[in-house]
Amino acid sequence: MMSPPDFQSRPAWTMTVMLTALSLINFLDKIVLGLVAVPLTAELHLSPQQYGLVAGSFFWLFSASTVVVGFLSNRIATRWILLAMGLAWAVLQVPQALTTSALGLLACRVILGAAEGPSFPVSVHALYKWFPDRRRNLPVAVINQGAAAGMLLAGMLIPLVTKQWGWRMNFVLLGAIGMIWCVLWLCFGREGPIDERRSARGNQRTANQSALASSQRLSYRRILTDRSVLSVFALGFTAYWTLGLSLTWLPTYLEKGLGFSGVEAGRCFAAVVATAAPVNLGLSWISQRMLAGGASSRRARVHPICLSAMAGALVFVLLILLNAPPIQKVALLAIACALPTLSFTLAPALLAEIVPDSQRGALVAIHTALASLGAAIAPAVMGRIVQTHGGGTSHAYELGFVVSAVLLLAAALAALRWLRPEQSVKTLQHVAARAPA
16 A cells, blocks of 8 residues: 655654653653652551552543643644643652652642643654554554553662662652653654645545545534444553553552562563563554455454453453462463553554544543543552552452453453444444534
């Protein structure tokens, strides 16, 4: 298939690298609290339930800011939105390094979450201005590997920094890294040239998207009540739920539940998150190859997401059923946490396929906002479970992972039944055709 005349491979992949670096920083900011949880809770005298509340507070304004900035990204150049976010992240590391109370830390995490919330949807929206539809799976998967790389580096380095200089130094270093990225983005970041509506007139694209790319704007009420869109939201919610547990409780589970030392727990955490990279990239590549071979979006995108979520759920259940040694439980966790991440890559592509291009940024933002509620709720739920059943053994933490399994399985089964992108496009086309000019 020929690329649109305004597709520029080299700068497109340069922007992908820059946005991958931003994703790396984003996840360093997210995971740092989980990796310093043990010394931090000891110094600030936090109970498991209090820590769960503080950890989940990162996502309290995450959704609201994601929606607001998502709508702004339809009108304001993503280059400047991303620069403003990067600057805010860097500056907000300073008060976290200086905080002396649980309330102060909670306030910092809430504000930082509001600043970081729009990162993924705005990055995807920016990237889609560089890549046409059938080339989008892989670059978004690469951005997601920035998240995996961030968690991998965090697991390897943050425990060492904490051991050498104390947990507060991690926030200072993150602020410095954020400022370096902002300088590079100011120098090299650019807006993509692809206008899908213009490209559709001169190039053959998928029948689904070409029809809606040139259509008028649709009612958000109609889009948000579409069964396929709701199914994508449900899959995203469960994937973020699992991610929220990984970011906030996995290091503590490895240290207190499985008995690893702080440095060993960090290395095990790094191994768990490193598994997500080849799994996500491999499945995304297979999906893109299926699309290139003429497979429908339901077969190439929907089925892999659902099957991955179901497989991850089953592995989470095995975690509590098998009386396995700690290192084997780490291996099971690595697989269980890796499989649901495919939703982060393919869900935006499904939404971009279904809705008009002029509303894409807002819809991806709404998806991220609603889905990330899972990450806001999950740490508090796990904290309650751990406090009720005791956090000295692995059993309480594994009960929390079983909750993830139930949610993943339910969302996957619902999506297999109702997530039909081609059918949704036809329905929305019909709505657009009947709307007054």
